[in-house]
Amino acid sequence: MLNFKRNRLRNNALVLLNCLLLLSISCKNNEKKAETSEPPQTSVWSEADAIIEKIGTIEFPDSTFDIKDYGAVADGRTLNTEAFSKAIEACSLTGGGKVVVSSGKYLTGPIHLKSNVNLHLEKGAEILFTKDKSAYLPAVHTSYEGMEIMNYSPLIYAKGQKNIAVTGSGILNGQADKTNWWPWCGADRYGYQEGDPKQKDEHNLPTLFKMIEDGTPVEKRVFGEGNQLRPLFLQTLECENVLIQGVTFTNAPFWVIHPLKSKYVTVDGITVNSHGPNNDGCDPEYSSYVHITNCKFNTGDDCIAIKSGRNGDGRRVNIPSENIVVENCDMKDGHGGVVMGSEISAGVRNVFVRNCTMNSPNLDRAIRIKTNTLRGGFVENVYVKDIEVGQVKEAVLKINTYYGIYGVQEGEFIPSISNINLENITVEKGGKYGLLIKGREERPVSGITLKNVTIKGAETPLLVENCEPINYINTSINGVDYSN
CATH class of the missing domain: 2.160.20.10 (Single-stranded right-handed beta-helix, Pectin lyase-like)
Incomplete structure (x- = not known):
């Protein structure tokens, strides 16, 4: 007879998760507007634990x-x-x-x-x-x-x-x-x-x-x-x-x-060792309550890419990908370590990444968000901590709202990107950029916080366009303290 521990755990976990999310939202609503203040995140990683508990075994x-x-x-x-x-x-x-x-x-x-x-x-x-x-x-x-x-x-x-x-x-x-x-x-x-x-x-x-x-x-x-x-x-x-x-x-x-x-x-x-075209390692799409742990990715494309449909088809389905935890993973070759997009028209939220290593001369970015105004969508509530990055080619964090590999992709769906948090990140060789952010004038990227982040060896520390002021807390790039 089947014995699913998951069924026994979910109800209590769901109650806990809802309470934590409400508490987090309440904290954010009461947060001071000053860019130099540290956003309260005492409950954030408890939310991640509650997601894992609800998934069960x-x-x-x-x-x-x-x-x-x-x-x-x-x-x-x-x-x-x-x-x-x-x-x-x-x-x-x-x-x-x-x-x-x-x-x-x-x-x-x-x-x-x-x-x-x-x-x-x-x-x-x-x-x-x-x-x-x-x-x-x-x-x-x-x-x-x-x-x-x-x-x-x-x-x-x-x-x-x-x-x-x-x-x-x-x-x-x-x-x-x-x-x-x-x-x-x-x-x-x-x-x-x-x-x-x-x-x-x-x-x-x-x-x-x-x-x-x-x-x-x-x-x-x-x-x-x-x-x-x-x-x-x-x-x-x-x-x-x-x-x-x-x-x-x-x-x-x-x-x-x-x-x-x-x-x-x-x-x-699991181990993914595959270097063909579009050989993404793991791509949750329109999916929720996903736990990716203890994995090794060595890929021809993104190691992990969280998606939610492309253009009109994504808006038709309209199921965000949410409540996703990535931890204890090792990323080698790839276009990005943990990525959101580019098929992202229904949105992504509540993503937690912790205790991972990312290191390869053929790893383009550590954390990446990519979309455009044909795909639109939103990305919100992304938390990344305790990440060791040896080497990346382009950027530690890249946010691009002008993404396109099939030529110009402009439409009427302005993407929304907010509440992106990096904490306890060390980078030995930051690549071409430390941070590379290209938002939209109509809706700038907002709520970016870097806490206890050290980036070394970036050719250009920052290239930031159409982004509200970044909250730097104990953060340095190429030995320069950027803390507010």
Whole structure:
């Protein structure tokens, strides 16, 4: 019988969290307007603890289902899609348990998880996802860069399920490379050849943009065969009680871990080592109560990127991502350590980051917020503390409301960015800028506080535009004290 500690903990935790949030709001309303005053934050990290408590833990029944008992062959050549499907089905139908992948190499198509199933990879197990693109059809309800579509199935996928997990110490190998999936991004360095189809071609992203503009229902936004929009690695859509623990992800086609419209998600002790295009490590989107802890990220894009939909599709769904805790993680290569955006049209709030290390000559920024006036959205109540940054290339904190990689992206949705707090941060080599902030004249960035922050080696200490005065408390950049 299932024993979910989460159900026992949530009610008390929710009461505590609501009280703490009310107290925090009350404190902010009574705060003196003087920029030199220190904002009271005595309860902030208790809010983070309450979020973790509400997420709780999942325990599965002791029943085990070895995929070899359902015909799986660990030779790296035999296609085991049916064996995985049968084992997961049997596990779910009998009330749940653990689907075991023992040592060996298992080739498979997409794996679709079901409620109460823990897919467990033992030491020495490696799942190889086939390069045969037809295996990922028929198209399923998924997403691409913050827009919902019908597309190739994610490599691991669950929709509308509860109490699901992927755990263990094995490897999940997407087998994406310069000959498989990656060339569709259209970049030469990822294997694209001039004249080959790519994601920016008219029948791909431009068609999807037009569908969203026209209000086309998701079920009629059909891509897949004949299109070049890459699948996600692991996606949970409209799921509750999700655990991703211990495993290693490599060679991803696109974003790696993507909780979408999901609640009570724990990502614990995983390793992402994948340097392909758009190989974000973990991207919670339209999701709440997410705990990312003890993880290692070495990626081709953002290590962690918190999202909430793109442009009109994000405003249609209108579910902010909120109540997210990141702690005890190690970030190496990536466009950013912890990022909010760029798909952020429904907003992000209540993000807590603590006890992390970020260090690589190929890490562009430590904390990053990115949006524009087509995407709009808001970011509020972000708390970052106890972070050790060895080296970043561009900036320790970058806030950009002019973000764009598809040319000029100007619209009528002025983003709002407020209450961003950095505390106990040490940076040995700050890159091109210490702080790089580009707000909008119509709505400047507000409520930025740096407390006990030391940044060394920044080429330019500050580049700040359209931002209300920053509150510096015991903060120095390149040996200069900026304290108010």
